[in-house]
Amino acid sequence: MGVTAKIAPSMLSSDFANLASEAERMLNCGADWLHMDIMDGFTTYDWFVHNFVQLLYSFVLIRHFVPNLTIGAPVIESLRKHSQAYLDCHLMVTNPLDYVEPMGKAGASGFTFHVEVSKENWQELIQIIKSKGMKPGVALKPGTPIEEVYPLIEAENPVEMVLVMTVEPGFGGQKFMPEMMDKVRTLRKKYPALDIEVDGGLGPSTIEMAASAGANCIVAGSSVFGAAEPAKVISLLRNSVQQAQ
């Protein structure tokens, strides 16, 4: 396949009050990356707008992307002071462009934005993300067809990773959606050297499906942080990806 396994514990499942030591613990357990979920909140009002005013989507009436609030650039900046790890940042926000500069300054390593909110400006986004020294990635929600990311992979200045969401974005601990594996298989067949990340519900019981479909970057939150021996889970995830290649 020509891609390497990257196991990225989702820090969303960590003890945020002890983020630096949780990060160090994961790296000592064998993590390659630390996955950082940046979310912008989603109120009842936003839900109404999101669901009933879809036609006005392109006029930017959707104010928030997910129904949860997590961390932002200040937390990335704080963590960066304690760790040289690759910080794989997943921006579940409506206006990713607003976050590029602060996230770059804070020390993010990867900046993955959502295709659903970047239809008009993905070229500009990729260019600015790269100019700030970050690796650009594009993510898609379960309901978004895979074809929507092809132009971003085939562009002259392309994204370097595709994140296939295997749960609805917003919360850790949800059930893995096996039907998303068709997207991964299609991507892997079409782009043998592409980094393909999966996120949501990954753990010992679901990794075989993701690995055999062709995913090489594995985000895992509750299965790693909830394990008595996280190192064993990380090692199992890595072995599954390597054996599938």
Ligand SMILES: O=C(CO)[C@H](O)[C@H](O)COP(=O)(O)O
């Ligand atoms: O992006 C996310 C939620 O939007 C999380 O990274 C994801 O759900 C990982 O958590 P878990 O492994 O517990 O499902």
